[in-house]
Amino acid sequence: MIIRLDQKNKEQAKQLLHIQLAAYQREAEQIGYQDLPPLKETVKDIMETDEIFIGFEKEGHLLGIASYEMHEDRIVLCRLAVHPQHIHQGIGTELMQAIIQQQKTIELTTAEANIPAIKLYEKLGFKQKSRLQVENNLVLTKMECSMLRKVEVIEYQSSWSEQFQDEHDKLKKIVGDNWIYGHHIGSTSVKGMAAKPIIDILLEVKHISGLDECNHLFRQLGYEPLGENGLKGRRFFRKGGLNQTHHVHAYEAGHDDVKRHLVFRDYLKAAPERAKAYANKKRQLAKAYPEDMASYINGKDAIIKEIEQEAYNWSKQYKDK
Known part of the structure; x- marks a missing residue:
């Protein structure tokens, strides 16, 4: 090995x-x-x-x-x-x-x-x-x-929710007693939204370091364990090589990024016009940079930050009601 x-x-x-x-x-x-x-x-x-x-x-x-x-x-x-x-x-x-x-x-x-x-x-x-x-x-x-990943944004697929559930159940088995909850996040979790066909899964666990002992089990499911991969307190796993199919973002329950991901998702579900604007931006960037993933990601940065701030304000108002 x-x-x-x-x-x-x-x-x-x-x-x-x-x-x-x-x-x-x-x-x-x-x-x-x-x-x-x-x-x-x-x-x-x-x-x-x-x-x-x-x-x-x-x-x-x-x-x-x-x-x-x-x-x-x-x-x-x-x-x-x-x-x-x-x-x-x-x-x-x-x-x-x-x-x-x-x-x-x-x-x-x-x-x-x-x-x-x-x-x-x-x-x-x-x-x-x-x-x-x-x-x-x-x-x-x-x-x-050369490792150029093709940038592909496609229309919403009803099978994405089923793909999430199927992977959710497999992940729950390998994480075992450390498991708390698994969420479908990202654009594929928002009904009707165009997205890259990658299922993003957010895991909440009791002990983040405990996931390191499961790396061999993630590999058996086809995942590549990447550790924190630049974000402190996270464990990141990706599946599918250059044609990525799944991303797993794992945190201990209560981590700030758990709320950030969930609020972003829930706000897009509650604000269809903003979801439409975000999807249109992704389509434009995918057309402009079909083989330049870095430029595609950088091009989304401004609108993501706008939506994150809107989502934070929305969740605060919702909570205060």
């Missing part, structure tokens, strides 16, 4: 380097170039890097590793190594797929003569972008895998 590694831990750094040296020595022999930079690294070098490391573990043994740098708009793959005793078992593919699930454009550089690696990357959707002559007997190839 794929695990997160801590290269700052000396013992783990030693394991990482052991696999790296074995894998890159094999590559050096394949391409006829013995001066590969990964072969010169030490345990200290591994420990001092700020790259994100993941590994493939089986029966307590580390068989392969990968590391990458996370940037705002892309991921840069720094290393991918599978111990020579465990090649041709799909380990490199699993490591790469774990990185691809981050859903950002990925770039990497490999030796042009490393045909097995290039074939693996091409199979995963990478394309060769440029060549760099380093020395007479070493040519590097830069490759990239």
